Amino acid sequence: MELVIEKMVQGGVGLSRLSDGRVCFVSQALPGERVRVALSREAKDYTEAKIVDVLEASPLRIKPKCPLYEKCGGCSLQHISLGSQVQFMAEMAKETFLRIGKTSLPDSFEVHHGEPWHYRHRARVFRGPEGWGFRAENSHRLISFDECPVLTQSLNEFLHQENIKKIRARELQLFDNGAGRVSYYYKGMTPEEQRLYSDNSVSVLDRSISMDASVFFQSNLSLLPTLVHRVRTLAFEGEWLIDLFSGVGFFASLLEDRFSRVTTVERDKYCLRHAKLNLKKSAEQVTAPAEQWLSENTMSAPAVLIVDPPRTGLPADALKAISEGQIQKLIYVSCNPVTLARDTLLLKNAGFQIKTVEGFAFYPHTPHLEMLLVLERG
Ligand SMILES: C[S@@+](CC[C@H](N)C(=O)[O-])C[C@H]1O[C@@H](n2cnc3c(N)ncnc32)[C@H](O)[C@@H]1O
Structure with missing residues (x-):
């Protein structure tokens, strides 16, 4: 069937409507385009479709750079320039905040961006018959590649090394520190192997930060200093961070000089070894779920709270504790505008107001957006 695309919505897909009124999400379609599609999914109140033919193309459409663009699905926005992607990301975030968070983002809402290619310093690859590759989106199908244009050159070269090709693990986690060391981790490494092959350190602004390839670390190292700089500027001096x-x-190590008391809370016990090296001895370092720590501790007014949860957003118990507690200033770093918008609505109902909101295109060519939100009470 033929459809005309109204706008781009969360997930980077084009929105249109079928003749029966159901919405149709068309992947890789741009606003204003007339496309011939085939339905790939039919639910009661919505449908999904793939483009068979672009009948009238948007002037914004460009030729994707990667030959695996159709197969891999990892960089589903490669048919638009980074400049236009950033505008769409801002529009999608605004639409999501209005729909889910009942909140209008300001017209001035800005999405910072950096390099379009070779920005990704962290990757997870899987073993297939032809060597290491990515899993295709929403499937277990393995996509092998010679060169991935969003991975750093060092990661691409690393995956071609004979000793790395021979590793028999099913899954490999890689981290390129941007200064000549690529480290890797796979399940079953001994602590000694982990120290030798997985440990790494990254320089961010004026700090060297200890980490390893098995734990979380931001993957876009060229844009990360911009986020840190903004967080530093916005987290004015207080007493307790x-x-x-x-x-x-991560954030505490870059902010600790401004606070007389520092507490970090992280659930992954493997992070603690690094956090001990990254933070002053006086910092209190807790290995526990954040929601548990919040429900067992009282946060007094001069404290600044910074939260950077996974895609699922803040757990309900954490939101409850923050809403009922005395925190005046909350800095929320999020990798998912949908859960951020949901949590913002609840926090606004608990008396918080948005002071600052900015976007960071940490993952060019994908619809994912990192956001920084500062909320204050009173
Ligand atoms: C997006 S990462 C942010 C890490 C860090 N702030 C940084 O910038 O490198 C989210 C972190 O939250 C941790 N995590 C997930 N659920 C948690 C929970 N309920 N309580 C505490 N930590 C959790 C993960 O292990 C991961 O390290």
């Missing part, structure tokens, strides 16, 4: 979902103590 509480960094929840702290990973290896």
